[in-house]
Amino acid sequence: MPEEFLVARNLHKSFNGNNAVNGVSFSIHKGEVFGLLGPNGAGKTTTIRMLTTVLEPDRGDIEIGGHSVRQDAEGVRALIGVCPQELALYVELSAMDNLVFFGRMVGLNGKEAKAQAMSHLDLMGLADRAKGKVDKFSGGMKRRVNLAIALMGHPQFLFLDESTVGVDPQSRNNIYETIEGLRDEGMTILYTTHYMDEADRLCDRVAIMDEGVIIAMDTPHALKSQIGNPNQVTLEDVFLKLTGRTLRD
Numbered sequence: 001m002p003e004e005f006l007v008a009r010n011l012h013k014s015f016n017g018n019n020a021v022n023g024v025s026f027s028i029h030k031g032e033v034f035g036l037l038g039p040n041g042a043g044k045t046t047t048i049r050m051l052t053t054v055l056e057p058d059r060g061d062i063e064i065g066g067h068s069v070r071q072d073a074e075g076v077r078a079l080i081g082v083c084p085q086e087l088a089l090y091v092e093l094s095a096m097d098n099l100v101f102f103g104r105m106v107g108l109n110g111k112e113a114k115a116q117a118m119s120h121l122d123l124m125g126l127a128d129r130a131k132g133k134v135d136k137f138s139g140g141m142k143r144r145v146n147l148a149i150a151l152m153g154h155p156q157f158l159f160l161d162e163s164t165v166g167v168d169p170q171s172r173n174n175i176y177e178t179i180e181g182l183r184d185e186g187m188t189i190l191y192t193t194h195y196m197d198e199a200d201r202l203c204d205r206v207a208i209m210d211e212g213v214i215i216a217m218d219t220p221h222a223l224k225s226q227i228g229n230p231n232q233v234t235l236e237d238v239f240l241k242l243t244g245r246t247l248r249d
Ligand SMILES: Nc1ncnc2c1ncn2[C@@H]1O[C@H](COP(=O)(O)OP(=O)(O)OP(=O)(O)O)[C@@H](O)[C@H]1O
Pocket: 015, 016, 019, 020, 038, 039, 040, 041, 042, 043, 044, 045, 046, 047, 085
């Protein structure tokens, strides 16, 4: 049996009486890339915010690396890196200073923060722009800085909420290859995306969410097999079949 690194049980969260997350349970094994997919407003980001200790669930429990989110949020935070859907950057600072700042926030000393910052900027193809102010960066570069920040402190578990949204194919490839590299090094990753081809290539298993609940969860291959020949149908076919074609927002 693979080791369960994250366990979420019966998560609920409502805003002003509307159920954003309505009884979500799943577990993620160590070293697994787990895709959380779903239409706009399905409850993916709300789920991630609960898993990453930002938002307290109305009901339900979460354990990451054996630490309970309710009882030991600090222990959870020490294990995780978070790349949020909304960019979280200080645009007045340079890329380097952003990374060093967030490195210090996760407890690195100045020297170690600088060393990791340089290495992560290099990984994201930004080494030569280290001293550039982030407000002068393109959308793709800002996304890459956002991901580089999430890697500060070498987390064991990475949450990536739409890391490739709104970026050009070059940045998308760089981000994509970085995630593949992290996966190959054994990082455990929860990944959300609206690009079904990405999820199919990258994820060991995916959960498809709609209206606050998980409506399917399996390997991309098994999900495709449920609706046809897995070599001919796509994960997008599965997604549309399960979630329908009605617009959500
Ligand atoms: N802080 C909040 N206050 C009120 N409603 C919220 C809040 N956060 C989320 N919601 C609502 O909860 C529902 C789920 O939102 P959530 O952001 O989790 O969806 P999502 O699956 O991440 O969507 P997207 O693909 O657009 O990012 C939506 O109806 C959203 O409007």
